[in-house]
Amino acid sequence: MNNKKRPTIATVAAHAGLSVATVDRVLNARAPVNPQTAEQVVQAAEAVGYFAARLIGQRIRERRPTYRFGILLLATAQAFYAGLAQAISEAAEQHAGANLSCEFEYITDRTPAAIVAQIEHLAVKCDGLAVVSFAHPLINACLAQIRTAGVPVVALLSDIHERADEPYVGQDNHVVGRTMGWLLARTCGARKGSVGILLGGHRFLGHHARVEGLHGYLAEHAPGLKPLEPLINLDNCDITEEATLDLISRHRDLRGLCVVGGGGDGIISALAQLPKRPALCCILQESTELSRQALSRGLVDVVIDSQPGLTATALVALMVELQSAEAFDPARHRVYIPPHIVTSENL
Known part of the structure; x- marks a missing residue:
């Protein structure tokens, strides 16, 4: 029984x-x-x-309501964007308020016309979009037209509108830049010298905000540390590797080296080639398997992580909310994810 x-x-x-x-x-x-x-x-x-x-x-x-979301990411920094895409997929699957599916596309051609074509391709078959892109009149006009047609668009990781008049999920990039300045001021072996900066491109508003924040902090609190003219690396590891070796050879007073976007693996590769690591503070973006190994080996000092899991959860929640939102509300529709500082001691 x-x-x-x-x-x-x-x-x-x-x-x-x-x-x-x-x-x-x-x-x-x-x-x-x-x-x-x-x-x-x-x-x-x-x-x-x-x-x-x-x-x-x-x-x-x-x-539940059913929505299909289009996510347009960069094809560079593959480890980071692969992790972010996985986190977004998991967040969509776990969202309790709607049945969600995501379609991912990646930008390989960075000409504005090509990016507009990819955005339009996603917009015709999706209920909402999240886009990583730089600012350009053609791209902004395309996004404005899509929003007018009733398809919400979220700027992901970097603002696309110069006035930040759009839904956004990502770090406060000006704060990230000032945080890099704070770290440099406290970890550089000397309080005087030059600081090398590598960025994906001047048209990425997020990168520009980080550089401005870095300059501002150093000018206020560590004026002896002088930022060099930023070098464009297109978030490319090979370009970053060459630029890093060139900076080290040409600037004997180099005290800091910062990547404000992708391509950080190139710095790791460059430093690993040298018979002796230079006495400088090296700051990368995004915690990946390679950057964590570099921290443990002492090749780099700090990684500023954007916390893809939190970013993905916030993005999915916002994209669902925007399906019924009547108007853009900066207080609700601009979501800032706090940066996470990773060192060899808290891996």
Whole structure:
């Protein structure tokens, strides 16, 4: 004889940490319930073996709105963008309020016309877009037209509109730049010397904001550290490697080296070639397997990580919210993710 009791609504409620009334509303569809709560109940019902739990879960999920989102990323910095894409996919799958799917495309041709073509290609088949791009009149005109047509667009990681008059998810890039200045001022072996800067391109507003923040902090708090004219690396590792070796050979007073965008693997490769590591502070962006190894080996000093997991969760939540938002609200629709400082001591 099987004495095992059949799970009841009370069993599910106890497992979920919710009231019996709330669980009853979800399982028997008696009244609308917050999507996160409904998902919590379904997971608890499946965990305790409640009768028809999977069928109930399927019914609840079928009642959710369904959206398809287009995500346009850069083809450079492959390890970082691969990790970000994976994080976005996971966040979309776990979102409790809607059934979501994501289509990813990558920018290989950085001419404005080519980027506009990719944006338009995604816009015709998606309910919302997230775009990593630089600012350009053609691109901004395209995004304005798409938004007017009712497809929300989020600027991801770097603003695309010069006045920041758009939904955004990413770091406050001016703060990132000042943080780099703060780190340089406290970790450089000498308080006087030059600082090398490598950036993806002047048209990326996020990169420009970081350089401005870095200049501002050093001018205010460490005037002996003089930033050199930024070198364009197009977020390319090979270009970064050559530029790094050139900076080290030409500037004997080099005290700091900063990458404000992608291409940091090139600095790691350059420093690994030298018989002796120069006495300078090296700051990279984004925690990847290679950058973490470089930290542990002492090749670089600091990595400023954008926290892709938090970025992805915030992006998906905002893109769903924008489906029903009536107007752009800077207080709600500009989401800043705090930078995370990684050193060899907190890997």
